[in-house]
Amino acid sequence: MIVNERITDYINSLAKELTPELRALEREALRNHVPIIKKETQGLLRFLLCMQQPKRILEVGTAIGFSALFMSEYSQKDCRITTIEKVEMRLVEARKNLSDPRFASRDKIRLCEGEALEILKELVQEQRQFDFIFLDAAKAQYMAFLPELMKLLEVGGILVTDNVLQDGMVTNSRYSVIRRDRTIHTRMREYLYTITHHEKLETVILPVGDGVAISKRQ
Numbered sequence: 001m002i003v004n005e006r007i008t009d010y011i012n013s014l015a016k017e018l019t020p021e022l023r024a025l026e027r028e029a030l031r032n033h034v035p036i037i038k039k040e041t042q043g044l045l046r047f048l049l050c051m052q053q054p055k056r057i058l059e060v061g062t063a064i065g066f067s068a069l070f071m072s073e074y075s076q077k078d079c080r081i082t083t084i085e086k087v088e089m090r091l092v093e094a095r096k097n098l099s100d101p102r103f104a105s106r107d108k109i110r111l112c113e114g115e116a117l118e119i120l121k122e123l124v125q126e127q128r129q130f131d132f133i134f135l136d137a138a139k140a141q142y143m144a145f146l147p148e149l150m151k152l153l154e155v156g157g158i159l160v161t162d163n164v165l166q167d168g169m170v171t172n173s174r175y176s177v178i179r180r181d182r183t184i185h186t187r188m189r190e191y192l193y194t195i196t197h198h199e200k201l202e203t204v205i206l207p208v209g210d211g212v213a214i215s216k217r218q
C-alpha cells in the first residue's frame, strides 16, 4: 500500500456500492488471489468513464473479466469494450464470466484471446481506434506495447496505466531493489519517463492503488 492505510480505508468507505453481481465476482477474485483492480482504482476508473464517456474501450489484461464487466456496467449504453488475455487458466474463468447472464451489460464486451502484442498489431492493421485504453497486463511489456497503443489511441483519448508504482518499489534506487526485480524496475521507470515526456501525451501519475498513470493523447 503506497498511501497511508487509514486514509485509503476512509476514502474506500465513501465509495459507491458495486452491483451485487460485481461484488460477488470481486469477492471470488480476492478469494482466489486473482490480481484485479483495487477499490480505490475502481473509484478512479468510474470517475474517468463518467468524465470521458468513451464509446470504444480497449483493455489489455482481462484476467477473469472483473474490470471489463466493471467498465461495461459504468460506461454508456453504446460503448463497446475489447479486452485481451492470453493465459488459459484466466481465459477459462473470463469466458464463463463474460457470458454469465447475471451481468446485463456483458454483450458490450469482446474477448480477444492471445498474446497482447500480436493482437494490438492486428487491431492496428484493422485501423481500429479507441477513445479509452486501460493497460493492466505484464508491466515489463508496457514499453513494447506503447508504440501500438499510440497508433490505436485516437486524439483526445485517454490511456490509463495501472500498477505503475508497484507498491512504491519504482521510487527506490536501482541498487536497493533486489536483483530479481531490477529488470521490471528499469522498464517501468523507462515507461513512466516516456509517457511523461512524450510529445503527444499529457500525463499525470497518481498514488492511487498501486499507482495509476493517466495520459491524454494530444
Ligand SMILES: C[S@@+](CC[C@H](N)C(=O)[O-])C[C@H]1O[C@@H](n2cnc3c(N)ncnc32)[C@H](O)[C@@H]1O
Binding pocket: 035, 036, 037, 060, 061, 062, 063, 064, 065, 066, 067, 068, 084, 085, 086, 087, 090, 114, 115, 116, 117, 136, 137, 138, 141
Ligand atoms: C492484473 S491482471 C488484470 C486484471 C484485470 N484488469 C482486472 O482488474 O480485473 C493482468 C492480466 O494480464 C494478463 N497478461 C499479462 N501479459 C499479457 C500479454 N502479454 N498478453 C495478454 N495477456 C497478458 C495476465 O495473464 C493477467 O491475467
